[in-house]
Every structure is written in structure tokens, then in C-alpha cells.
Amino acid sequence: MKFNFNVPPYTGKEAEYIGQAVKNQKICGDGEFTKKCSRWIEEKTGTKKCLLTTSCTHATELAALLLDIQPGDEVIMPSYTFVSTANAFVLRGAVPVFVDIRPDTMNMDEKLIEAAITEKTRAIVPVHYAGVSCEMDVIMDIAKRHNLYVVEDAAQGVMSSYKGKALGTFGEFGCFSFHETKNYSMGEGGALLIRDEAFVERAEIIREKGTDRSKYARGEVDKYTWRDFGSSYLPSDMNAAYLYAQLEVAEEINNARLAIWNCYDKALAPLADKGRIELPVVPEDCVHNAHMFYIKTADIEERAALISFLKENEIWAVSHYIPLHTAPAGREHGRFHGEDRYTTRESERLLRLPMYYKLRPEDAVYISGKVKEFYGMED
Ligand SMILES: *Cc1c(COP(=O)(O)O)cnc(C)c1O
Numbered sequence: 001m002k003f004n005f006n007v008p009p010y011t012g013k014e015a016e017y018i019g020q021a022v023k024n025q026k027i028c029g030d031g032e033f034t035k036k037c038s039r040w041i042e043e044k045t046g047t048k049k050c051l052l053t054t055s056c057t058h059a060t061e062l063a064a065l066l067l068d069i070q071p072g073d074e075v076i077m078p079s080y081t082f083v084s085t086a087n088a089f090v091l092r093g094a095v096p097v098f099v100d101i102r103p104d105t106m107n108m109d110e111k112l113i114e115a116a117i118t119e120k121t122r123a124i125v126p127v128h129y130a131g132v133s134c135e136m137d138v139i140m141d142i143a144k145r146h147n148l149y150v151v152e153d154a155a156q157g158v159m160s161s162y163k164g165k166a167l168g169t170f171g172e173f174g175c176f177s178f179h180e181t182k183n184y185s186m187g188e189g190g191a192l193l194i195r196d197e198a199f200v201e202r203a204e205i206i207r208e209k210g211t212d213r214s215k216y217a218r219g220e221v222d223k224y225t226w227r228d229f230g231s232s233y234l235p236s237d238m239n240a241a242y243l244y245a246q247l248e249v250a251e252e253i254n255n256a257r258l259a260i261w262n263c264y265d266k267a268l269a270p271l272a273d274k275g276r277i278e279l280p281v282v283p284e285d286c287v288h289n290a291h292m293f294y295i296k297t298a299d300i301e302e303r304a305a306l307i308s309f310l311k312e313n314e315i316w317a318v319s320h321y322i323p324l325h326t327a328p329a330g331r332e333h334g335r336f337h338g339e340d341r342y343t344t345r346e347s348e349r350l351l352r353l354p355m356y357y358k359l360r361p362e363d364a365v366y367i368s369g370k371v372k373e374f375y376g377m378e379d
Contacts, residue, residue: 002314003367008180009253009357013245021241029234030217033241038191040247044159045166047174047193049200051207052240053233056155056177056190060088062233063151063173063192065206066199069094069122076116077125077153078108079323079336079343085127085153086324086334096334097121098325103342104281106350110135113142116337121146126171127153131183131291132282133162136170143171151175154193158184159254159289168193178243183257183291183357184250186243189235207233253357257290263361264293264353267368276375278349293355293364294320295371300348307351309374315367318352 021033034052041050053059069075071093077085079098086096099112106129113124124143126134143150150171154160157167158176168174174193178186192207194200204214210230215221246253265279272279278296282288297303303319310317323343324330336343353367372378 001363001366003316003354003359003363004356005316005318005352005354006181007356007358008185009183009246011245011249011253013248014242017241017245018238021237024237027236027238029236030214031237031240033237033244034235036244037240037247040244041176041191041193044250045169045174045193047166047169047195048197049194049203051192051194051203051233052235053190053192053207054235055084055179055188056153056175057084057088058233059173059175059190059192060084060151060153061091061231062203062206063175064088064092064094065229066173066203067123067149067151072120073122074118074120075123075125076108076113076121076337078127079325079330079334079340080106080129080321080347081127081153081324082155082321083324083327083329084155085125086330089123089125090329090333094122095120096324096330098323098330098334098336098343100338100340101342101346103346105129105132105134105283106346107132107134109342110138110142112338113139114146117142117146117148121148123149123151125151125153127155128157128160128167130280130294131156131158131160131167131289132280133157133160133167133286133288135283136162136165140170149173155179155190156182156291157289158182159250160291161287163285169195172196172199183253183289184243184246186235186239189239189243202228206230254289256357257355259361260355260359260364261290261293263364264368267365268295268371271372271375271377274377276377277371290355292352294350294352296346296349297351298349303349303351306371306374310367310370313370315370316354319347320350320352321347323347
């Protein structure tokens with residue numbers, strides 16, 4: 001048997017819906033399927049407004065523009081994240097200030113945020129790693145007391161929640177990704193979730209090349225005009241059609257992923273009990289979406305050996321982020337506040353196992369068996 005690390009989700013309705021979008025002769029942005037996807041996200045998450053975007057990267061850029069992030073402003077975020085979390089703000093001339101992560105969830109340690117705040121700090125950007133929420137009560141309280149904005153990088157957090165509230169709906173803005181590596185996909189795509197009505201009009205304008213074309217499309221103005229700076233962040237309705245086929249059965253995809261995740265967790269528990277590996281931690285207040293299943297090895301050498309062993313068995317397991325503060329652009333544009341106790345060390349131990357919608361629970365048991373074999377443990 002051969003297992004890729006990821007296989008993009010496919011439900012069977014995608015081609016039909018793309019065909020409908022083509023027949024509608026409305027394949028630019030904000031057509032029927034874009035509206036359906038946005039409405040679905042608004043209803044599912046309870047956010048005030050959802051705007052579909054060309055990527056999560058672009059949703060985060062849009063958030064940075066809406067917050068008027070200026071050169072020299074500081075934005076607090078983890079170093080253990082994807083480059084876009086930082087780049088969206090670096091593009092505005094801001095300085096990412098990285099704080100250490102918690103070793104249990106790999107999320108930014110909420111206890112370290114306050115000490116990193118200076119008079120230049122404008123925003124906090126929590127990243128919900130693996131679809132497991134950051135400690136949002138603490139983060140929102142800090143933001144409120146220091147008058148800071150919160151932009152959630154919820155790229156991996158679609159269908160996850162914290163204390164019953166959807167990820168992406170806590171901060172002023174939440175950013176989703178529908179890249180093909182995520183739980184729900186449109187190839188390339190994302191969404192901006194807007195909590196406050198006050199930001200909606202300007203968000204629509206910036207997303208539509210700085211014009212009020214969204215109002216025009218709704219018949220609220222009789223011609224559209226240049227209103228503000230802006231760019232083009234609308235996905236084609238063909239991409240939205242692909243996504244809608246997946247959102248319609250989101251519950252089914254989510255349950256299938258959770259079943260696989262639980263199989264891994266159970267099958268690998270004996271190894272964890274023996275102290276050979278560590279398993280992911282999902283705090284009590286968090287409902288996750290099984291975006292990822294990772295284990296932690298003793299160190300980077302053991303991880304490399306395990307990757308090779310699994311590869312010999314045609315199982316593609318992969319590491320993840322190289323901490324941004326150690327990368328050339330991270331050193332140039334950002335700084336790490338405090339001590340790097342866990343970011344580098346834990347990132348070197350983390351190994352992601354194959355995880356995708358059509359992986360079967362018995363596949364997870366088989367792959368776990370190979371991991372156990374590597375550690376000399378009989379099934
Ligand atoms: C995937 C991902 C992104 C980028 O998403 P795109 O839609 O590819 O732009 C940003 N942040 C995190 C944490 C991600 O996992």
C-alpha cells in the first residue's frame with residue numbers, strides 16, 4: 001500500500017457545480033456559488049460578514065490594509081507558522097514580533113504576549129495550529145486592555161471552535177484557507193471573516209480594486225467608482241463552485257477526518273504510554289477539526305530516521321514549519337521577543353502523518369503499525 005501525505009478532498013459534485021457556474025456565464029467573482037459559500041460560512045460560524053478571497057494570504061493582507069498597519073508598527077505572532085502570517089504585515093512595513101509557543105498545542109503561548117507589547121504594538125495574530133484553538137479568552141482580554149486588534153490566522157481552523165464559538169470569529173478579522181492542502185478546498189482560495197459591521201463597507205471596496213462595485217452589484221448605487229486604494233481579491237465563481245460541493249457535506253468530511261484522527265490516537269497510545277513518542281494535545285475548551293495528525297519524536301535525528309523508514313514503506317510523512325525567526329527574511333524583518341525555549345526544539349521533533357478525507361481508519365491503523373515497528377514495538 002502506498003500513502004501520500006495529502007490527497008485533496010473531492011466529493012463528486014465539484015465538476016457538476018463548476019459546469020453550472022460555466023452555464024451561468026458568470027465565472028468572474030461574486031457569482032452564485034461565491035454567494036452560497038459566503039452565506040454558508042456566515043451561518044455556520046455566526047460571523048457578521050464573510051468575503052471569499054483568492055487565498056488566506058490575501059485575506060490576511062486585506063485585514064492588514066483594513067487596520068491601516070503602518071511602517072514600524074509591531075504585530076505579535078508565533079514564529080512557528082506559515083510565512084503568510086508574517087508577510088501580510090511585512091508588506092505594510094510592520095515588524096513581526098515573535099513569541100514562543102506552548103509545547104502542548106504548538107500555539108503561541110498566551111502568557112508571553114503581554115510582555116512583548118510596546119507602544120508600537122498594533123495587533124495580535126494568533127495562529128490556530130492544526131485546527132486547535134489558541135487560548136482566546138486570555139488573548140481577547142489582553143487585546144482589550146491594551147487596545148490592540150486581533151487577526152486570527154484560522155487557515156487550518158474551519159469547523160473548529162473554542163468554548164462553542166467558531167474559530168475566526170473572535171478577533172476583528174478571521175482568515176480561512178481553502179488551499180488544496182486544507183480540509184475544504186477550492187484549489188487556491190480563502191475567506192475573510194469580519195466581526196464588526198463597521199469594517200464591512202471598506203473591506204468590500206478594497207477587495208474590489210478600491211471601487212464600490214459590490215454596492216453596484218446589489219443595486220445600491222447606479223454606477224460604481226474609485227473610492228479608496230484597493231486590489232483584486234475575488235476568486236472566480238468556478239473555484240467557489242468547487243468549494244461549495246465540499247461545504248455542503250462539511251459535516252461528513254469533518255466526521256471522516258475525526259474518525260481517522262481518533263484511530264491514529266488510539267493506535268499510537270501504547271507508544272506514547274511507553275514515552276517513545278508524544279501525541280497531540282487538544283485542550284478541554286477546544287473542539288478540533290482533525291486538520292492534522294502529528295507525533296513528536298525524541299529529536300530531529302530520530303525524526304529523519306523515521307521519515308526514511310516510512311518512505312521505504314511507501315508512507316509519506318513530513319515535517320512542518322521552520323521557525324520564521326531563523327529564516328533569512330524573518331531575521332531581516334522581525335524579531336523574537338524573549339527566549340526560544342520551545343519553538344525550535346519542538347518544531348524539530350514534529351512529524352505529520354498522512355491525513356486526508358479519503359484515508360480509511362484501517363489505513364491509519366496500518367500506518368501506526370509501521371511507526372510502532374520502527375520503535376520495535378509489536379502490534
Ligand atoms: C495554509 C496556511 C496559510 C496560507 O493559506 P493560503 O490560502 O495558501 O494563502 C496561512 N497560514 C497558515 C497557518 C496556513 O496553514
